Amino acid sequence: MKYDFDKQIPRRGTDSYKWDSAKSGDVLPMWVADMDFHTAPAIVDALCRRVQHGIFGYTRVPDSYYKAITDWFARRHSWAINREWIIYTSGVVPAVSAIIKALTVPGDKVLVQTPVYNCFFSSIRNNGCEIVTSPLVHTDNTFTIDYDDLEKKVADPKMKVMLLCNPHNPVGRIWRREELIRIGKLCIRHEVTVVSDEIHCELVFPGHTYTPFASISDEFLRHSVTCISPSKAFNIAGLQIANIICADACCRAQIDRAINDNEVCDVNPFGVIATQSAYNEGEEWLNQLIQYLHANYLYMQEFCREHLPNFPITLLEGTYLVWMDCRTLGIPSEDIEQQLVDKTGLWLNAGTMYGVEGEGFMRWNIACPRATLMEGIKRFMDFVRNL
Incomplete structure (x- = not known):
């Protein structure tokens, strides 16, 4: 078609x-x-069928939802996600905010690579943390990473989290695997957790390859948290659905607690249905x-x-x-x-x-x-x- x-x-x-x-x-x-x-028409059709039912009560997230996510990332991105790693929530911004709340205390520092998605700033401030920037380098009509500056910043004992935007909004970079490896090694060495916003991960142009940060190695998986959603790629942002991927059980429990504390632990039926239709049929x-x-x-x-x-x-x-x-x-x-x-x-x-x-x-x-x-x-x- x-x-x-x-x-x-x-x-x-x-x-x-x-x-x-x-x-x-x-x-x-x-x-x-x-x-x-x-x-995608498959999403519209699935939502229409749900609307025809006519009752819109509280939603239970079914097994098929988790299977749609894990099958999609295994098939399209060669990333094997275990079901138990997944925490659903109402959006990537609430996810980022809850993760910062879970992994920091007020006064801790959180690093961002500027220019960067504006809601990162509010998520950091709203949790009482200090924003630290490691500006990207504008050269030859693209942007690169200043690794010396990055290492200097993550070496600060008060630095607890690095917010990574992969792919990067607004500069349009798809970070290469070797770039992610350098970021990850620096953060792991200095015990900084990488929180990777990968909401744009499906929108990758020919000649470029998206690498999920957590897929690089077991070590990277254990020292990171990933935020994903079909909202950008399938134009369903208003349906308010996203997922947090966290393999470390202790860290995941802290995030789950923060999700509940922030009261963003419930999702609506349309987001659940649209996610499954997007990944299964879109x-x-x-x-x-x-x-x-x-x-x-x-x-x-x-x-x-x-x-x-x-x-x-x-x-x-x-x-x-x-x-x-x-x-x-x-x-x-x-x-x-x-x-x-x-x-x-x-x-x-x-x-x-x-x-x-x-x-x-x-x-x-x-x-x-x-x-x-x-x-x-x-x-x-x-x-x-x-x-």
């Missing part, structure tokens, strides 16, 4: 956070990280989605190279989030965001949302029909020409 990702699907008026947050109906939102595509849809997203990226890359050479976009290895260098404007990112909305109706994310290292950059969401992407680029080009 050929899926139609070019189809324009009106979302305004559906209480979409992405589309209905703007004051004007003329705003084109390319900010929030959800997609403007129908999800693979061909996902494969075609990745092809379409990659083509969108290549289109944008070529367009910027030809028509916007002073606004290079970072080499995108995965995700659907494009990181654009706008430093040539000499305007703060937050001002660029506001001026784009005011003057053209284009809504992007200011780079500083992801840390001070994001100053001068903007984040684009290209998970949309090609025509929408073309309109967004046109609006940006008009903005630049009229400055």
Whole structure:
């Protein structure tokens, strides 16, 4: 079956956070990280069948849910996950927050590689911990790791957790196996637990390979906790479902306690059903989605190279989030965001949302029909020409 990702699907008026947050109906939102595509038909069909039942009481998570997860990761990513390692919860952000609560005490330090997903900062602060940054190095239109700085930071006795974003949001890196090994060895040496947010793990472009951090070795497995969810890849973020993978029984018990303390231990029936349908029946849809997203990226890359050479976009290895260098404007990112909305109706994310290292950059969401992407680029080009 050929899926139609070019189809324009009106979302305004559906209480979409992405589309209905703007004051004007003329705003084109390319900010929030959800997609403007129908999800896999198998997911929609399964949800429709559940709706037809007509009763939506408290949900028991069945054995088939765990089997769907373990089968998917074994088949697609060669990672053997044991059922007992899995803790379900309502989202990756609540998962990260609960894990930090379980593994730290107020005053401990947590490391992040900036620029990085903005909710990492709030999860650390909300648990009374100190944010420590190890900035990524921007070179040759991509980002790399400063291992000397990383080792210096993780060697601090108060450092307890490193939050890893794999694949990385917003810079689009799919960390290579050898990079993950260097990170892991440093953290294990200094007794720092790696908490890996792998929510974008399915969105990997040709020529790149996603490696689950915990799959590298038994030692890495024991010294890490992984957060996964089908929400980004299958466009079901609103169904509020995610999973924590933790092999160490003691650590898992602490996390389970924190999940309950934070009262994010219950999930809804639709998330449970959608997860099973995604992993059991959604693979061909996902494969075609990745092809379409990659083509969108290549289109944008070529367009910027030809028509916007002073606004290079970072080499995108995965995700659907494009990181654009706008430093040539000499305007703060937050001002660029506001001026784009005011003057053209284009809504992007200011780079500083992801840390001070994001100053001068903007984040684009290209998970949309090609025509929408073309309109967004046109609006940006008009903005630049009229400055």
